[in-house]
Amino acid sequence: MGPPYLEHPVKLSFPxxxxxxxxxxxxxxxxxxxxxFEISFYVDAAILMKLQPGSENNKEGILSAFDAFAEKICxxxxxxxxxxxxxxxxxxxxxSAF
Numbered sequence: 001m002g003p004p005y006l007e008h009p010v011k012l013s014f015p016x017x018x019x020x021x022x023x024x025x026x027x028x029x030x031x032x033x034x035x036x037f038e039i040s041f042y043v044d045a046a047i048l049m050k051l052q053p054g055s056e057n058n059k060e061g062i063l064s065a066f067d068a069f070a071e072k073i074c075x076x077x078x079x080x081x082x083x084x085x086x087x088x089x090x091x092x093x094x095x096s097a098f
Contacts, residue, residue, distance in 0.1 A: 011078055011082075012032035012033060012034050012039065012074075012077065012078045012081055012082075013032065013033050013034075014030070014031070014032050014033070014074045014077075015033065016030075016031055016033070017070075018030070018031070019063065019066055019067075019070075021059045021062060021063055022042070023059065025042075026044065026045045026046075027042045027043060027044045027045055027092075028042070028043050028045070028048065028062060028063065028066045029041070029042050030043075030066075030070075030073070030074075030077075032074070032077055032078065032081065034081075037089075038089075039081060039088075039089055039090065039091065040089065040090035040091070041077045041080075041090070041091050041092075041093060042090070042091070042092045042093065043066065043073055043092075043093045044092075044093075044095075045057070045062045046095075047093070047095055047098055048062050048065035048066055048069070049062070049065065050098070051065055051068075051069050051072075051098065052064075052065035052068055052069065073093070076093055076097045076098065077091065077093060079097070080093060080094070080097055
């Protein structure tokens, strides 16, 4: 029998509004939680630029696009986590999810 979070998947929570721009990989990192477990998620800047055309392609513009679509992005992150069989501690959100 595995840990309870693996046995009965439930909706993730995203109580921490923090997000971080990773300039080296041109993506935004944010975090979801399942009970006391923290899961990292990454969304590429290219996805955010498609969600909000006309955004500046810099840290401020990309974070602004993330903020504008944070609810949608968190919903997608939750779905990707629940769909995964591996229950990894980090996920790159795929373009196909958007």
